[in-house]
Amino acid sequence: MPAAAGKRSGEAAAPHATRTAQAAPGGNSASLGIYAKYIDAPGAAEGSKAFSPMAARVQRFALQSVARQLLPESRTAKCLRWRAYNQDVKVWKAVEHGTAHYSGLQTCASVWACPVCAAKIAERRRAEVLAAMTTHQARGGNVHLLTLTVPHQRGDDLVQLLALQAKALKRFWDDRQVKAVFADMGNIGQIRATEVTHGRRSARNNGWHPHYHVLLFTGSGVDLGRFDKPQRRDWEVRLYLVWARVCEAVGLGVPSIAHGLKLDPGDKASQYVAKWGLEHELTYGHIKKGKAGGETPFDLLRSVLADQDDKQAAALFREYAQAFKGKRQLHWSHGLKAQLAIEEASDQEVVERLEEGAELLGQLTPDQWRDVLKVEARATVLEIAARCSWHHVQRFLWLIEGAHKGVQVPPDVLHEARQLLLSDRGK
Numbered sequence: 001m002p003a004a005a006g007k008r009s010g011e012a013a014a015p016h017a018t019r020t021a022q023a024a025p026g027g028n029s030a031s032l033g034i035y036a037k038y039i040d041a042p043g044a045a046e047g048s049k050a051f052s053p054m055a056a057r058v059q060r061f062a063l064q065s066v067a068r069q070l071l072p073e074s075r076t077a078k079c080l081r082w083r084a085y086n087q088d089v090k091v092w093k094a095v096e097h098g099t100a101h102y103s104g105l106q107t108c109a110s111v112w113a114c115p116v117c118a119a120k121i122a123e124r125r126r127a128e129v130l131a132a133m134t135t136h137q138a139r140g141g142n143v144h145l146l147t148l149t150v151p152h153q154r155g156d157d158l159v160q161l162l163a164l165q166a167k168a169l170k171r172f173w174d175d176r177q178v179k180a181v182f183a184d185m186g187n188i189g190q191i192r193a194t195e196v197t198h199g200r201r202s203a204r205n206n207g208w209h210p211h212y213h214v215l216l217f218t219g220s221g222v223d224l225g226r227f228d229k230p231q232r233r234d235w236e237v238r239l240y241l242v243w244a245r246v247c248e249a250v251g252l253g254v255p256s257i258a259h260g261l262k263l264d265p266g267d268k269a270s271q272y273v274a275k276w277g278l279e280h281e282l283t284y285g286h287i288k289k290g291k292a293g294g295e296t297p298f299d300l301l302r303s304v305l306a307d308q309d310d311k312q313a314a315a316l317f318r319e320y321a322q323a324f325k326g327k328r329q330l331h332w333s334h335g336l337k338a339q340l341a342i343e344e345a346s347d348q349e350v351v352e353r354l355e356e357g358a359e360l361l362g363q364l365t366p367d368q369w370r371d372v373l374k375v376e377a378r379a380t381v382l383e384i385a386a387r388c389s390w391h392h393v394q395r396f397l398w399l400i401e402g403a404h405k406g407v408q409v410p411p412d413v414l415h416e417a418r419q420l421l422l423s424d425r426g427k
């Protein structure tokens with residue numbers, strides 16, 4: 001709709017707001033609205049450590065706004081901000097989950113850069129992987145988890161590291177001995193997940209750590225009695241020797257014997273899949289300093305949210321987003337989906353799918369939506385919608401009315417209004 005596309009004046013003002021805020025004491029950017037106010041104290045805001053789907057959703061919106069600051073030209077910068085062609089912004093409540101969501105907005109479907117889309121896609125992909133494993137196991141099969149890492153150090157260029165790693169992997173799959181081990185294991189196919197962490201907070205900062213987790217669908221037509229520990233160790237050593245050889249051949253150096261390649265049995269595979277795509281949900285709030293696994297890309301966003309002066313995290317996230325753009329996060333080997341009867345759906349289809357069993361609460365006018373964007377209150381509107389009523393949402397919209405035209409709504413006032421409305425629920 002031309003009216004929506006033409007009126008971007010509120011968005012254009014954001015860089016100015018950022019500059020003003022950075023000069024102010026405290027350092028938190030006003031362009032992130034009220035997020036920084038309460039993200040700092042998740043325990044206080046949410047009352048307990050219990051997992052709350054709505055609290056997780058609020059955090060994802062906050063992190064998405066950070067991603068928008070860092071990647072202003074990306075589709076993620078428009079995601080769930082710009083209206084979809086000829087659509088109204090509507091708010092829905094999923095009664096069963098106690099959550100609320102929007103419709104009528106553009107979505108970016110980026111698994112790498114967008115915390116909101118990534119979570120939605122991961123939920124669906126995790127269910128697909130679990131369904132595939134269940135089907136395979138019901139047919140008497142096994143699933144092994146193969147983890148492949150490469151040597152890396154601080155200063156490595158991520159794009160180059162990924163290219164070399166992919167080259168090594170190609171040689172690995174094509175290797176005669178790898179094929180022989182997979183045949184021994186009765187492997188019918190695999191699902192590969194690509195992940196990356198950064199070790200800047202560890203004592204020995206060794207930079208980007210891209211790695212693969214591969215689920216091997218094993219045990220087809222082979223004697224399950226042979227899947228004991230010594231046998232697995234034998235396969236592991238044989239696979240490691242090839243992995244070490246191909247890594248060295250492509251110029252990556254020799255991966256460590258301890259961590260370069262690991263072959264784990266089914267229980268580890270199940271644990272891995274159960275947590276896949278949830279790592280950013282499990283560490284609500286602050287970043288664990290110096291944690292062994294390194295920081296995930298969304299940890300970097302969290303770091304910028306907590307401290308706008310963390311220029312290193314900002315630069316690393318930009319480098320990461322650029323390097324991973326267009327890459328596949330999960331790769332199923334040819335024919336595996338069909339064998340295990342898993343339906344094909346693109347990332348875009350997944351994010352556009354409406355949640356089932358949701359009821360329509362109400363609709364925002366284009367001007368109201370511009371006000372919400374201006375004060376970065378997308379998540380607040382959803383919180384109030386999820387926990388209170390549409391009437392409460394309207395009170396909030398009334399409070400911020402005119403924000404996109406320059407009416408000042410200080411973050412403190414927003415924060416208090418949010419607290420007040422949320423504590424007023426049920427009245």
Ligand SMILES: [Zn+2]
Pocket residue numbers: 076079080107108109110114115116117118
């Ligand atoms: Zn998105």
